[in-house]
Amino acid sequence: MRLTRELGAWTLAGAVGALLLCWAYPRAAPFSPPWRISDRQAEAIALARLRDLGPPVARPYVVTRLSHQLVLDRRLQLTLDAAGDRQLARLRQTGLPDRILAWEVLVYPPEALRDDWAYRAEISTTGRVIALQQGVESTVKGTALDRRQARARADAFLRTQGIDPARYGEPELRAQQLAGRTDLALRYPDRTAFPGLAVSYGVAVTFAGQRLTGFSSWVEDPQERALKRSMQPLIFVDFGEIVVLYLLILLLAGPFLRRYHAGEIGVARAGQLFVLVAGAGLALVLLVKRALSSTMGIHFASVQQITWLFTMIFVIFNVLPAALLAFFAWSVGEAVCRERWGAKLAAFDALLQRKWSNATVARSSLVGLAAGALFAGAAAGLFAALRGIHVWGQFGGAGNFASGWRGAELAGAFVTFALPCFLTVLLWVLPSAARRLGRALGLLAALVVWIVVLPGPVLTQPLGWGIAAAALLAAGPILLFLAYDLLAALIAGYVSYVLFLGYPLLSAASGSLRIQGWLALAVGALPLAVSLRELGGRREFSYRYEDVPPHVRRIAERERQRVELETARGIQSSILPDLPPRLAGVDVAHAYLPATEVGGDFYDLMALEDGRLAMAVGDVAGHGVSSGLVMSMAKSALAVQVTWNPEVEAVFRTLNRTVYQAARKRLLTTFCYALLDPRRRELLYASAGHLYPYRITSSGKVEALISTGYPLGVRQTIAIDPHLVRLAPGDALFLFSDGLIEARPERSDEQFGFDRLEQSLARHAGASVESLRDGVLADVSRFTANAPREDDQTILVLRLPAA
Numbered sequence: 001m002r003l004t005r006e007l008g009a010w011t012l013a014g015a016v017g018a019l020l021l022c023w024a025y026p027r028a029a030p031f032s033p034p035w036r037i038s039d040r041q042a043e044a045i046a047l048a049r050l051r052d053l054g055p056p057v058a059r060p061y062v063v064t065r066l067s068h069q070l071v072l073d074r075r076l077q078l079t080l081d082a083a084g085d086r087q088l089a090r091l092r093q094t095g096l097p098d099r100i101l102a103w104e105v106l107v108y109p110p111e112a113l114r115d116d117w118a119y120r121a122e123i124s125t126t127g128r129v130i131a132l133q134q135g136v137e138s139t140v141k142g143t144a145l146d147r148r149q150a151r152a153r154a155d156a157f158l159r160t161q162g163i164d165p166a167r168y169g170e171p172e173l174r175a176q177q178l179a180g181r182t183d184l185a186l187r188y189p190d191r192t193a194f195p196g197l198a199v200s201y202g203v204a205v206t207f208a209g210q211r212l213t214g215f216s217s218w219v220e221d222p223q224e225r226a227l228k229r230s231m232q233p234l235i236f237v238d239f240g241e242i243v244v245l246y247l248l249i250l251l252l253a254g255p256f257l258r259r260y261h262a263g264e265i266g267v268a269r270a271g272q273l274f275v276l277v278a279g280a281g282l283a284l285v286l287l288v289k290r291a292l293s294s295t296m297g298i299h300f301a302s303v304q305q306i307t308w309l310f311t312m313i314f315v316i317f318n319v320l321p322a323a324l325l326a327f328f329a330w331s332v333g334e335a336v337c338r339e340r341w342g343a344k345l346a347a348f349d350a351l352l353q354r355k356w357s358n359a360t361v362a363r364s365s366l367v368g369l370a371a372g373a374l375f376a377g378a379a380a381g382l383f384a385a386l387r388g389i390h391v392w393g394q395f396g397g398a399g400n401f402a403s404g405w406r407g408a409e410l411a412g413a414f415v416t417f418a419l420p421c422f423l424t425v426l427l428w429v430l431p432s433a434a435r436r437l438g439r440a441l442g443l444l445a446a447l448v449v450w451i452v453v454l455p456g457p458v459l460t461q462p463l464g465w466g467i468a469a470a471a472l473l474a475a476g477p478i479l480l481f482l483a484y485d486l487l488a489a490l491i492a493g494y495v496s497y498v499l500f501l502g503y504p505l506l507s508a509a510s511g512s513l514r515i516q517g518w519l520a521l522a523v524g525a526l527p528l529a530v531s532l533r534e535l536g537g538r539r540e541f542s543y544r545y546e547d548v549p550p551h552v553r554r555i556a557e558r559e560r561q562r563v564e565l566e567t568a569r570g571i572q573s574s575i576l577p578d579l580p581p582r583l584a585g586v587d588v589a590h591a592y593l594p595a596t597e598v599g600g601d602f603y604d605l606m607a608l609e610d611g612r613l614a615m616a617v618g619d620v621a622g623h624g625v626s627s628g629l630v631m632s633m634a635k636s637a638l639a640v641q642v643t644w645n646p647e648v649e650a651v652f653r654t655l656n657r658t659v660y661q662a663a664r665k666r667l668l669t670t671f672c673y674a675l676l677d678p679r680r681r682e683l684l685y686a687s688a689g690h691l692y693p694y695r696i697t698s699s700g701k702v703e704a705l706i707s708t709g710y711p712l713g714v715r716q717t718i719a720i721d722p723h724l725v726r727l728a729p730g731d732a733l734f735l736f737s738d739g740l741i742e743a744r745p746e747r748s749d750e751q752f753g754f755d756r757l758e759q760s761l762a763r764h765a766g767a768s769v770e771s772l773r774d775g776v777l778a779d780v781s782r783f784t785a786n787a788p789r790e791d792d793q794t795i796l797v798l799r800l801p802a803a
Contacts, residue, residue, distance in 0.1 A: 034508075071227050083196055091197075113303070136208040139179070142182075245322065245325060248328075270327045277323040325424060326423060375492060375496035407519045592793075682725070743780050
C-alpha cells in the first residue's frame with residue numbers, strides 16, 4: 001500500500017512538472033520561435049527560391065544550419081524588460097524576433113572553399129524567406145549601375161519576393177569599389193517603430209556591377225560592441241567545460257591504475273560504457289558534421305575537406321575523451337560506490353545485463369521518468385521566475401539543432417557528454433566526499449563539481465544567476481540518487497534534458513519535428529515500457545553469485561580474508577605475553593614486529609615458583625597464516641609444559657613432538673629456551689637450530705652463548721645439549737629471531753648481519769633494557785632505510801640487577 005502511494009505521488013509529481021513546463025517555458029523564452037518547418041523543408045524552399053537569382057549549381061554541396069543572432073537576441077531581451085511583456089505582440093510585429101533563429105542554407109560548387117559559396121539563403125522557422133544572395137567573385141568585372149536604375153530594379157525585385165517596398169523608407173545607397181566593378185547595396189529602413197528599441201533595421205538589395213545578387217535583412221545596433229563584451233563569459237564557460245573534462249580524466253587515471261593493479265576494479269562494464277559513449281559520439285558527429293564544420297575558421301581547404309577535418313578533430317578531442325571519462329568514472333566509481341551504496345547500482349546493473357523484466361527496474365524507471373518531468377518543469381519555472389528580476393536564459397542556443405535528426409542529436413549529446421559527467425559525480429565524487437566529509441558536506445562538494453562540469457542546460461545573463469540556477473537544478477538528480485538509485489537519477493537527467501532542451505521540438509507545428517522530439521523522449525521511457533507489467537509485482541532484481549562482477553567477488557574475498565587475518569592477528573596477539581618491566585628483580589624489555597598480519601615468531605617469559613625465570617624465543621619458518629597456526633600451537637604447548645615441568649629437556653621433548661605431529665618438515669621451527677636463576681646468577685639454556693643468544697656484560701663485552709641442535713619437528717625425537725653459564729651482576733641477555741640479522745634495504749642483497757648486531761649491542765650496552773632494545777631496532781631501521789620487513793623481528797632483553 002505504501003509503495004502504491006509512493007508511485008502514485010511520483011506520477012502526480014511528473015504530471016505537475018509537465019504542466020508547469022508547458023506553462024513556464026513560453027514565459028521563460030518568449031522569443032522561442034514557432035517551429036513550422038524542418039531543415040529539409042527550409043533547404044527545399046531555399047533551393048527553389050534561389051533560382052530567381054541564377055541557374056542552379058551542378059553537383060552542389062549544400063550546408064543547412066541554424067543561425068543564431070546572439071546580439072539581436074540580447075537586444076530584444078533588454079527591450080522587452082523595459083517595455084514589459086504586454087508589448088511582446090507589438091515587438092513581434094517588427095519581424096525582428098523571427099530573425100533570432102533562422103535556417104541558413106549555403107550552396108557550394110564542388111571543391112569550393114569555405115567562403116566561396118555560390119548561393120546563400122536564410123529561411124525563418126515559420127518558412128518565411130529572410131535572405132536570398134548570390135555570390136560573385138571579386139575578380140568578375142561589370143559596368144556601373146546608376147541610383148535610379150538600381151532603385152527601380154530593387155523595388156521590382158522586392159515585390160517579386162513578396163516584400164512591399166511601401167513598408168520601408170527611402171533607401172540608403174552604399175557603394176563598394178572593386179578593381180573591375182562597383183558593388184551597390186540599397187538599404188531600406190523599416191518604418192515600423194517600437195518605443196525604446198535602440199536599433200535601426202530593414203532590408204537590403206545588393207548588386208554586383210549591374211547584376212542583381214539578392215536581398216537580405218540588416219540590423220544596426222549602436223551598442224553592439226558592448227553587448228558582445230557582456231556575452232564573452234558565455235564563451236569561456238563552453239571552453240571551460242572541455243578543460244574540466246580533461247582534468248577529470250587526469251584525476252581519475254591515478255585511482256584507476258592503482259585499483260586496477262590491486263585487482264579491485266573490472267573493465268568489462270566500463271568497456272561497454274566506453275563503446276556506448278564513443279558510438280553515440282560518433283553518430284552525433286556524423287549527424288552534425290556538415291553544419292558545424294562550416295563554422296570552422298579554416299580558409300585554405302574545401303568545404304568537403306573541412307567537414308572530414310572537423311569530424312576527426314571532434315572525435316579525437318571531444319568524443320574519445322568523453323568515452324574515456326565514462327570508462328574511468330564507472331571503473332573507479334563502481335568500486336567506490338559498492339563499498340557503501342552497492343544497492344544503488346542494482347537497477348542499472350539489471351539494465352546492463354538486459355534483465356529488465358523486474359520490479360527493481362520498473363520502479364526506478366517510473367521514478368526517474370516522473371522526476372525528469374518534474375525537474376524540467378522546475379527548471380522552466382525557475383527561469384520564468386528569474387525573468388521577473390531581469391535575468392534571461394539564453395534559450396536561442398537550446399534549440400540550436402544542426403541536422404535533420406534533432407531527436408537523435410538530443411539523445412546522442414546526452415549520452416556523449418552528460419552521461420560521463422553524471423557517472424563521475426554520482427559514483428565517484430559523491431561517495432568519496434561523503435565518506436571523508438560526511439553526507440552533508442559530500443553533497444555540497446558534489447554540487448560544486450556538478451556546476452563546474454555541467455553548468456546547466458541554459459546559461460543566463462548575467463552569468464552569476466545561471467550558476468545559482470545550476471546549483472538548484474543539480475540538487476535534483478543528486479538527491480534522487482541518494483534517495484533511490486543510479487538508474488532513477490540517470491533517467492531523470494535524460495528526461496529533463498530532452499524535455500527542457502527539446503521543448504521547441506515537442507511543441508513544434510511541424511509534425512515531423514514533433515515526432516523526432518517524442519522519439520527522443522521515448523528512449524528515456526523505454527526501460528519503463530519493457531518492465532511495466534512488473535511495476536506492482538514483487539519480483540525484485542537480486543544478485544546471484546554469477547551476476548556479481550569478478551572484481552567485486554575479488555574485493556569480497558579479500559575483505560573476508562582481511563577480516564580473518566585481523567581475527568587471527570588478534571588471537572595471536574592475545575597469546576603473546578605483555579611482559580612487565582621487571583620480573584623477579586630482573587629488568588625486562590621485549591619487541592615483536594611481524595612482517596604480515598600473522599607472524600611466525602613467538603616468545604615468552606614466565607616466573608616459576610622456585611624464583612627462576614623460564615624464557616623462550618621461537619621462529620616458525622616463513623610468516624603468514626600457516627606459520628601463525630604452528631606458532632600458536634607451539635606457544636600453547638610451551639605454556640602448558642612449563643607449568644607442568646619447566647626443565648629444559650622436558651620442554652624440548654614436548655615442543656618437538658607437537659611440531660613434528662603438526663607440521664613435520666614442511667614448517668621448520670627453531671627454538672631457544674633457557675632457565676635463569678637470578679639469585680644464583682646461573683643460566684641453563686639450549687637451542688634447537690635457533691640463533692645463539694647474546695650475553696652483554698656491564699663493561700660492554702658481547703658474547704654469543706653457543707648451543708647447537710636440530711630444529712623442532714625434523715625428527716620424531718630430539719637430542720639437545722643444555723649449557724650452564726654463570727652470569728655477573730648487571731649482565732644483560734639478548735634473545736632474538738633471524739628477521740633482525742636478515743633485514744636489508746629495498747632492492748639490495750646486503751643484510752644487517754651478526755657483525756652490525758654485535759656492534760650495536762656493544763654501543764648500547766650501558767643503557768637500560770628499553771634503550772638497548774630501541775637502539776638495536778633504530779640501527780636496523782637506519783640500515784634498511786625503513787624498508788618493509790621481509791620477516792618477523794622478535795627481541796627479548798633481560799638484565800640482572802647490579803651487585
